Amino acid sequence: MELRVRSEVRGGWTVVAVSGELDADTVPLLSDHLEESTGDQVVVDLSGVPFMDTTGLSLMLDWHRRLDGAGGEFRMASLQPSVHKLFRLTELTEVMHIHDTVEAATAAR
Numbered sequence: 001m002e003l004r005v006r007s008e009v010r011g012g013w014t015v016v017a018v019s020g021e022l023d024a025d026t027v028p029l030l031s032d033h034l035e036e037s038t039g040d041q042v043v044v045d046l047s048g049v050p051f052m053d054t055t056g057l058s059l060m061l062d063w064h065r066r067l068d069g070a071g072g073e074f075r076m077a078s079l080q081p082s083v084h085k086l087f088r089l090t091e092l093t094e095v096m097h098i099h100d101t102v103e104a105a106t107a108a109r
Helices: 027-037 054-069 081-089 102-107
Strands: 004-010 013-019 041-048 073-077 097-099
Touching: 004 027, 013 027, 013 102, 027 054, 041 054, 041 102, 054 073, 054 081, 073 102, 097 102
Parallel strands: 013 041, 041 073, 073 097
Antiparallel strands: 004 013
């Protein structure tokens, strides 16, 4: 499944919408997009991602550490059940900022 990535700025947040499977073959596309188009406040909208493997999980964790460590914020929103389960099983729901919607992610303080 082809991965599609697009970004827009909403209220100071860079919202990165991702569609398709996020795996070892497609992670480089998202990684490059994040490198080129993000600020220090990022929300990744995963509503269009039905599958993510550990490569995608690792990318999300890397960006979380990178931005939070530099005083920025990295959030994820709208995870599908299978993707949310991956974060629960790895106990990253306790570490990362996961929100039900993009609106909730950009509004949270």
